[in-house]
Amino acid sequence: MDSSVKFIPYDGDIYGLQANENYLVFRWAGSGKVLFSVTRKGDAAYAHFISDKGGLRHIKQAFSDFIEFTFWLFDWCKMVLATTDKPSIGRVLLKCGFSRVAESEGVTLYMRWNDGRNR
Numbered sequence: 001m002d003s004s005v006k007f008i009p010y011d012g013d014i015y016g017l018q019a020n021e022n023y024l025v026f027r028w029a030g031s032g033k034v035l036f037s038v039t040r041k042g043d044a045a046y047a048h049f050i051s052d053k054g055g056l057r058h059i060k061q062a063f064s065d066f067i068e069f070t071f072w073l074f075d076w077c078k079m080v081l082a083t084t085d086k087p088s089i090g091r092v093l094l095k096c097g098f099s100r101v102a103e104s105e106g107v108t109l110y111m112r113w114n115d116g117r118n119r
Helices: 059-073 087-095
Strands: 007-009 024-028 034-041 044-051 079-084 099-104 107-113
Touching: 007 059, 024 059, 034 059, 044 059, 059 079, 059 087, 079 087, 087 099, 087 107
Parallel strands: 044 079
Antiparallel strands: 007 024, 024 034, 034 044, 079 107, 099 107
């Protein structure tokens, strides 16, 4: 990961982002307002995001940066899991190196392995 700051710990209004005391919440330093929450589930980081309209225009870059950041921050992390019920977000996840793992009741689970390039 390069030395530029791409994520800032965030403690403001999370606008419905899934998070509790077990989640860390970060704001992407790019365009728009994009928030990510992340928690540990076994050897995986389980992540959620929320964005304003301006951030959605840059969501692929935000996702890519977040994955790189997560693997850098959590050396134990072997994979990042993400779920969505929105096909457009699923397409972005696939472009960011995620694989479709499972689908149930209209929600799709995606996973991206840590390939070791983020150290």
